[in-house]
Amino acid sequence: xxRCFIGIDTSNYTTSCAACDERGTVIANxxxxxxxxxxxxxxxxxxxxxxxxxxxxxxxxxxxxVLRGRQAVAVGVSERPRRAEGxxxxxxxxxxxxxxxxxxxxxxxxxxxxxxxxxIRAALYSAxxxxxxxxxxxxxxxxxxxxxxxxxxxxxxxxxxxxxxGSADLHAGQAIDRVGVMMGLSFPCGKEMERLSAQNTxxxxxxxxxxxxxxxxxxxxxxLAAKLWSETRDPALVSAFVMEFTAKTLERMTAGADERFxxxxxxxxxxxxxxxxxxxxxxxxxxTYFAEPAFSADxxxxxxxLCKRAYEKGETP
Numbered sequence: 001x002x003r004c005f006i007g008i009d010t011s012n013y014t015t016s017c018a019a020c021d022e023r024g025t026v027i028a029n030x031x032x033x034x035x036x037x038x039x040x041x042x043x044x045x046x047x048x049x050x051x052x053x054x055x056x057x058x059x060x061x062x063x064x065x066v067l068r069g070r071q072a073v074a075v076g077v078s079e080r081p082r083r084a085e086g087x088x089x090x091x092x093x094x095x096x097x098x099x100x101x102x103x104x105x106x107x108x109x110x111x112x113x114x115x116x117x118x119x120i121r122a123a124l125y126s127a128x129x130x131x132x133x134x135x136x137x138x139x140x141x142x143x144x145x146x147x148x149x150x151x152x153x154x155x156x157x158x159x160x161x162x163x164x165x166g167s168a169d170l171h172a173g174q175a176i177d178r179v180g181v182m183m184g185l186s187f188p189c190g191k192e193m194e195r196l197s198a199q200n201t202x203x204x205x206x207x208x209x210x211x212x213x214x215x216x217x218x219x220x221x222x223x224l225a226a227k228l229w230s231e232t233r234d235p236a237l238v239s240a241f242v243m244e245f246t247a248k249t250l251e252r253m254t255a256g257a258d259e260r261f262x263x264x265x266x267x268x269x270x271x272x273x274x275x276x277x278x279x280x281x282x283x284x285x286x287x288t289y290f291a292e293p294a295f296s297a298d299x300x301x302x303x304x305x306l307c308k309r310a311y312e313k314g315e316t317p
Contacts, residue, residue: 004020006076007305009077012048041174075099081114110317111317121159127290138150147218149163194275204244
């Protein structure tokens, strides 16, 4: 039987659904960005939920076309941001409703996970590091809504992720988007700023970053970039400065993680980590893993893979 496993994720940025086959190969990874009005820097939760309700039928119809001739045997869904007490965002309710509705007619089991677990699982898959599924490692989850350093250990299905560092104020992607919107770029701004930074020919001011161990501050980036923009009106230079500040901050946080967890594998996940400049800087360290862009940003592929593992281990939803 040509069976498959479904994953659904409804973050504050993207509607996504995915599927993997019995061999653990991702055969569909459909992502629909949520619309953000020009000049705005994100979405209210009510607007995100509404956007997911509109997007999900279209995304699921596309998934159905990919799965023609296959039989879905279980559904996975992200129900909250992270596996922690009190972790909650309304936008994930849309995905839970879609998963339960998809599963109900055929009485399929529905396995619930945290969004962060899906990010980590997708990164391991994309980076060819699935050997880490059953051993401890360190993960950086760096996105518009999260900048965290995690001590990750395996659970029977999914991961225990203890927060051991991160940003004390703005998240990395949040700071990047604020600067990009200030310069008139469309949200989210990371990809365009990466492109602009590659075009820079000016001298990049040396950033003074704020890092202590694995804890950092990104609020200074917004202020420094705003000052540089007012002085130069050079989007390429400002973008290059933002990328240099982010790279230097993550390098120092990585050094802090190495002091606490010597020789541990480090996995970088989250949308910010799809940036090739950041990857090239951080990959100088051995035993380091990055996901491809399609598996770095918000996606449901990791949820589908976690669903497969839960089903095959005989877990109870």
